[in-house]
Amino acid sequence: MNTRRNKWITSFFLISLAVALAVGMAWAQGAGGWVSVQGTLAQYAPAAGDRVNTFFLDDGTEVHFPAQFYSRIGSVVKKGDQVKVTGRIYVGPVGDVHIYASMITNPTSGSTVTIPTNTVSTAAGSYPAAPAVASSPSTAYQAAQPAAAQPAATGAAPLTAPPSGASVPAAAPSTGYQPGLPMGYAPAPAALPGPPAPPPGPPGAAAPAPPLGASSAAPGMPGVRAPTATASTQETTLSGVVRGFMYGPAGEIGGFLLLSDDGTTVTVQVLPEISPWITTVAAMGSTVKVTGWMNIGPAGERTFVAMSVQNVKTGETVGSASAQPTGGYSQ
Structure with a gap:
């Protein structure tokens, strides 16, 4: 009797452990929990319209924050500084790590920027929102004051190669991301165009910079800007x-x-x-x-x-x- 009971207890323990591990792995891949990490700020990254809403740590982790908080965050932590980040973790389908920050601290100075949860959109496809299989990681923090957010991360659709034989009408050649243009599939990568020539003007005159927000970039990606006479012309x-x-x-x-x-x-x-x-x-x-x-x-x-x-x-x-x-x- 004792032997049978011990076997039952052992089996129950092993099954419980397996379930816990499976749940933990599922939680770490895609939708994740709260984490606190520390590293070196390697690079701020721009979004459309010259807004800055992410930075990278030296281990490749991408930290997302609302663009309207950049001036405060940029004054607290600069490139090369140690930074501590608390927030929700998202692990992408190719092993990339993203953290949607709720608190960013410079451990050397002790200065902290806190990001209220009510600045985060709860709309579908934004972070944090109810998990959606077909959605993708997003940097869409909103300045509005929505209802209390439900902390959870969005999932991401698996990245796959273009389907065999897939055909979509080719988009017009571009030098950057353009909203509304289909990405499409092609039998083989086509030759890509170079940047446009500078606008006419007096010799040595720099091309005027486009106004903020005039980038041809799609939301969330840096845009390709107008060339200047002082910039390198070399590939x-x-x-x-x-x-x-x-x-x-x-x-x-x-x-x-x-x-x-x-x-x-x-x-x-x-x-x-x-x-x-x-x-x-x-x-x-x-x-x-x-x-x-x-x-x-x-x-x-x-x-x-x-x-x-x-x-x-x-x-x-x-x-x-x-x-x-x-x-x-x-x-």
Whole structure:
């Protein structure tokens, strides 16, 4: 009798442990709980309209915050500072880690910025909202005062390669993200255009910067800005290790964080024409070579617009560097 009872107790314990582990793994992948992490602030990243609403830690973790809090956060923690972040964690389908901050602290100075939960939209597709299988991680904090938020993270649809034989009418060539243009699938990545030529003017005159909000970027992604006469006109190639990913509004990968060979951290924006194939050459932790041109953002952040991405180990490449840029860019 005792033997049978012991076996029953052991079986119950093992089943309970297995269920707990399964629940824990499901909680960590996608929808996550509250966490507190500390690291070095590697890079602020811009959104559309020159707003800044994220930064990256040196381990590749992307920290999201409402854009209207940037002036306060930027005065508390700067690039290279130690920073402690408390908030909700989201683990993406390719292992990328995102934290939606409720508190950001500089442990050296003791200064803290607290983000009230009522600044976070509870609309479908925003964070935090009820989990939705087909939704994607979002940086959509709102300035309005909605009803009390229900803390939970959105899930993300699995990222898959374009279906075989899929065909969507090709969008017009672009030099950046443009709202309303279908990304579409193509049999093979097409040659990508270079930046437009500077507008006419007196020799040596700089092109006027577009007004804030005039970027051609889709929401949540940095825009491609008008060229300036002082910017480099040379195509640039960078190499480094992929440390994290950024998402577009439809859940597509719109860019990644690159720890370059010179030790600097660069946000790489990929064009819609090559977005569906990025994970085939730029897996988390892989070494890649990117060819394109550099943007310098309002907070000094470096955003590299990639025309092609190559996996250094396999040699596999997506995109094309055949279109030579005619001018540099500056945000």
